[in-house]
Amino acid sequence: MSSTSKGVLAATIALVFAAPALAYDFGRPATPGEIALWDIDVRPDGKGLPPGSGTVAQGKQVFTENCSGCHGDNGVGGLKDRLVGGQGTLASANPIKTVGSYWPYATTLFDYIRRAMPYQAPGSLSNEDTYAVAAYLLSLNGILTADGKLDRDSLPKVKMPNREGFVPEPEFDPAKLFKKK
Structure with missing residues (x-):
């Protein structure tokens, strides 16, 4: 490489690393409305849950129309994951991981349904339909009564x-991870 080429390369590298990111005029900051469209996570404590409500009866209808093709009637026997049963099996030789046996938070169930289901059209269920499907699945697992209703x-x-x-695991204990040194 000639000394001229080396000089051009060095100047280019210096310019790239010294220039502020906005100097390239690439993109723009997201608007609050755009951020709100993607800010849909729901925490275990319920922060982030949207308005709306749904009943077990409504959930049965929505599940039949949107979910039973993959998960089977009543959440058992479909091509995809079983959603019902399995309580008491996690410590056995054949654990059955379902909504009722494995999932630690009902809010996580709502969040997952809202983001990822139904498989062929993720995110297409309304808040009411999502609450209803969650209520139905919790009822099938004996966690919510048959006349139950869910909301935020x-x-x-x-x-x-x-x-x-x-x-x-002990190494992931927040008290140890974020301890001031």
Whole structure:
């Protein structure tokens, strides 16, 4: 490489690393409305749950129309994951991981349904339909009564059977991870 080429390369590298990111005029900052469209996560404590509500009866209809093709009637026997049953099997030689046996938070169920289901059209269910499907699945698993209803206030209060089943490894203890040195 000639000394001229080396000089051009060095100047180019210096310019690239010295120039601020906005100097390239690439893209633009997202608007608050655009951010809100993607800010849909729901935490275990319920923060982020949208308005709306749904009943077990409504959920049965929505599930039949949108979910039973993959998960089977009543959440069992479909081509995809089983959603019902399995309580008491996690410590066995053949654990059955379902909504009722494995999932630690009902809010996580809502979040997953809202983001990823139905498989062929993720995110297409309304908030009401999502609450209803969650209510239906929790009812099938004996966690919510057959006449149950869920909304942003009641969903975080649902105590899942495996809530205490997730024990963090000692090296991931938040008190140790974020300890000031």
